[in-house]
Amino acid sequence: MICRIWHGRTSRRQADAYARFLEQRAIPDYRSVAGNLDVAILRRDEGDVTHFLTVTRWISEDAIRAFAGDDLLKAKYYPEDAEFLLEFEPQVLHFEILAEAHASG
Template sequence: MIARIWRGITLAEKADAYLDYLRETGLRDYAKTAGSRGVKVLRRIQGEHCGIMLISLWDSMDAITAFAGENPDRSVYYPEDEQYLLEMEPLVRHYEIVDIADSNMLPPSS
């Protein structure tokens, strides 16, 4: 399994609207792509800025290529992203998932 990590920064006042836009665009496209195993959406508000990180999980690099196109290391952007994002990172990061710690496997706390 492969994790694809994308990061973006928006103004804190636009964060909720941008997350709604992500749900209509990228997150919807993730879900429609064969080999997608879901996505975690993280956000961190710091003063007037909001950092957003998407960690999507994929069966293979072929599945990622089906979503992202010929160069899977390139970020995928949608027409209105420029209205929200302060920076447009050109590349994403991919990591092979080698282990998963499942909280269901931990002993109950006393």
């Protein structure tokens, strides 16, 4: 399994709207791709800036390729991102998942 992490920054005043956008647009996009296991959107407010991390898990590079294209590490952006983001980081990070544990319950 592969964990894909994207980072973006918005102004604090636009953070709530961007969070809604990510929930309504990005999450369904990720989840629509076969091989996407899950999506988590993380938020951290820091002064006048808000950081977002999108953390996704995938079964394989082929699954990521179906989402992001042939350049696996290239960040994927939506046209609407231009309304919110302070910059466009060119790449994401990939990590191989070596071990994991889930809460019992």
